[in-house]
Amino acid sequence: EVVVVWFRQDLRLQDHKALHYAIKDAKQNNRSIIGVFHIHPALNETFTIRHDYFFSTLASFTEDAKEINLPIHFLHGDTEQAFRNLLSTIPSIQAVYFNLDEVGFGRQRDDHITVWLEEQEVNVHRFVDAHIHGAEEVKKPDGGFYQVFTPYYRRWSSFDKPSLYTIDKQKLQQYGQDNTDQFSRGKEQFQQLLNQCQKDWNHIGERSAVQRLSHFLRHKVKKYEQERDFPAKHATSMISPYLKNGVLSPRTVYQKAMEIQNEYGESKGLETFVSEIAWRDFYNMVHYLYPNFKKEEVQSKYQGLDWNEDEELFDTWKKGETGFPIVDAAMKQINEIGWMHNRLRMVVASFLTKDYLIDWRKGERYFADHLIDYDPSSNIGGWQWAASTGTDAVPYFRVFNPTRQSERFDPDGEFIKAYIPELTHVPKKYIHEPSKMTEAEQERYGCIIGKDYPKPTVNHKTMRKQAIAMFENNEPSL
Numbered sequence: 001e002v003v004v005v006w007f008r009q010d011l012r013l014q015d016h017k018a019l020h021y022a023i024k025d026a027k028q029n030n031r032s033i034i035g036v037f038h039i040h041p042a043l044n045e046t047f048t049i050r051h052d053y054f055f056s057t058l059a060s061f062t063e064d065a066k067e068i069n070l071p072i073h074f075l076h077g078d079t080e081q082a083f084r085n086l087l088s089t090i091p092s093i094q095a096v097y098f099n100l101d102e103v104g105f106g107r108q109r110d111d112h113i114t115v116w117l118e119e120q121e122v123n124v125h126r127f128v129d130a131h132i133h134g135a136e137e138v139k140k141p142d143g144g145f146y147q148v149f150t151p152y153y154r155r156w157s158s159f160d161k162p163s164l165y166t167i168d169k170q171k172l173q174q175y176g177q178d179n180t181d182q183f184s185r186g187k188e189q190f191q192q193l194l195n196q197c198q199k200d201w202n203h204i205g206e207r208s209a210v211q212r213l214s215h216f217l218r219h220k221v222k223k224y225e226q227e228r229d230f231p232a233k234h235a236t237s238m239i240s241p242y243l244k245n246g247v248l249s250p251r252t253v254y255q256k257a258m259e260i261q262n263e264y265g266e267s268k269g270l271e272t273f274v275s276e277i278a279w280r281d282f283y284n285m286v287h288y289l290y291p292n293f294k295k296e297e298v299q300s301k302y303q304g305l306d307w308n309e310d311e312e313l314f315d316t317w318k319k320g321e322t323g324f325p326i327v328d329a330a331m332k333q334i335n336e337i338g339w340m341h342n343r344l345r346m347v348v349a350s351f352l353t354k355d356y357l358i359d360w361r362k363g364e365r366y367f368a369d370h371l372i373d374y375d376p377s378s379n380i381g382g383w384q385w386a387a388s389t390g391t392d393a394v395p396y397f398r399v400f401n402p403t404r405q406s407e408r409f410d411p412d413g414e415f416i417k418a419y420i421p422e423l424t425h426v427p428k429k430y431i432h433e434p435s436k437m438t439e440a441e442q443e444r445y446g447c448i449i450g451k452d453y454p455k456p457t458v459n460h461k462t463m464r465k466q467a468i469a470m471f472e473n474n475e476p477s478l
């Protein structure tokens with residue numbers, strides 16, 4: 001008899017609920033274990049940097065799993081077809097274990113396949129694993145859902161935190177089973193996807209993830225509170241790509257943070273860091289509550305806003321050619337490395353929606369194609385927050401001023417210069433608004449505005465007024 005562990009965005013061999021319980025089952029019932037990964041046809045439709053990162057991670061995971069006698073079997077075709085093929089190839093399968101997607105397309109797929117597998121008399125064991133507290137867990141005392149982060153977080157903090165689901169690798173050595181030669185078509189498809197990967201990622205996989213987290217907790221978390229908003233300081237953990245692909249579990253992040261707290265004592269930095277992990281849970285809960293989160297403004301009074309359809313303007317944002325250095329440097333960061341600092345995500349999202357009046361959904365899609373840590377719930381949450389349309393959003397009349405943000409969070413222009421070499425010699429006085437340089441200064445500092453670096457595409461003061469009017473005009477009147 002065989003039990004299956006279906007891996008998806010939980011590519012790790014530590015603290016993994018589904019794997020933990022599958023091993024228990026194998027031990028109790030003397031069954032073998034196989035690991036599967038399903039290549040859904042949608043994965044063949046587009047190939048972005050996110051896919052490059054994901055499949056490179058999957059390749060590294062497959063190697064690690066093989067080492068402990070858990071070969072990964074690649075399934076292909078639509079979900080039902082993939083599992084039908086699996087069951088007919090290995091008829092002795094008794095149970096399928098997996099960590100559930102709580103929201104979006106993944107949730108629909110998981111619910112559908114659960115019913116189908118049970119109809120085939122296969123037991124399904126599914127777990128809420130991707131968050132410290134799942135979408136249904138943190139509720140008001142009256143059973144309602146929270147809409148605002150601060151009270152949610154207060155309650156979140158009051159709950160006991162799960163400990164780690166340890167994996168006995170010795171046991172796996174004993175129970176793992178290799179039938180991979182019978183799944184050659186899936187393997188070929190995986191190889192084709194791998195052939196499309198072009199980037200040479202240096203810090204991929206579980207070992208790197210744990211190292212990065214430990215380094216951050218030991219050396220940086222103390223200053224996190226003061227420094228996290230300054231992109232040039234590299235003061236955040238950069239663990240988001242690992243959390244996104246489940247290379248690192250949020251429980252591990254929490255428990256390791258607590259170990260550091262026990263060793264070095266409490267700190268404001270550590271406390272703030274833990275609250276950021278809770279934001280991830282919060283947006284998962286909001287997405288669960290609003291299944292249309294991706295398509296529709298949570299606040300119905302802001303549905304149908306009169307967004308600007310100017311594609312040329314949108315292009316200048318995408319390429320980082322808006323003439324606002326902090327926005328442009330941030331967009332060059334995402335375009336170059338597939339990641340962007342949190343403060344800058346807020347700045348560019350505010351800029352697109354309030355200075356360009358371009359629909360947040362377009363920005364959300366652009367991030368989806370360019371972030372290696374793309375997480376629908378956090379991304380939509382971030383965009384709806386910036387666009388003032390979400391549950392817990394910045395009010396529409398408080399519009400970020402991109403120049404003031406730049407002066408505050410990149411005072412010396414260090415981050416700007418790292419991504420815009422044309423501004424290298426521009427002095428601090430002008431780095432946030434290079435168009436203020438006289439012609440002579442432009443010559444002196446080797447940056448001609450309109451040639452080496454663009455003029456500002458819009459006037460912030462004017463656009464701020466237009467943004468406020470756009471929201472006010474949409475509010476229902478008596």
Ligand code: FAD
Nearest residue numbers: 236237238239240276279280342345374375378379382383
């Ligand atoms: P740290 O500051 O070290 O935080 C640790 C972890 O906490 C992060 O890895 C992340 O998992 C979580 N976290 C931190 N801030 C937030 C937040 N505001 N919301 C939810 N979780 C948070 N995060 C994503 O993981 N994927 C996205 O697609 C995404 N899109 C965003 C879009 C916009 C417009 C905005 C404003 C924010 C978005 N975020 C997203 C949240 C945040 O910007 C990133 O999680 C963070 O920058 C990742 O860097 P880090 O790991 O160094 O973060």
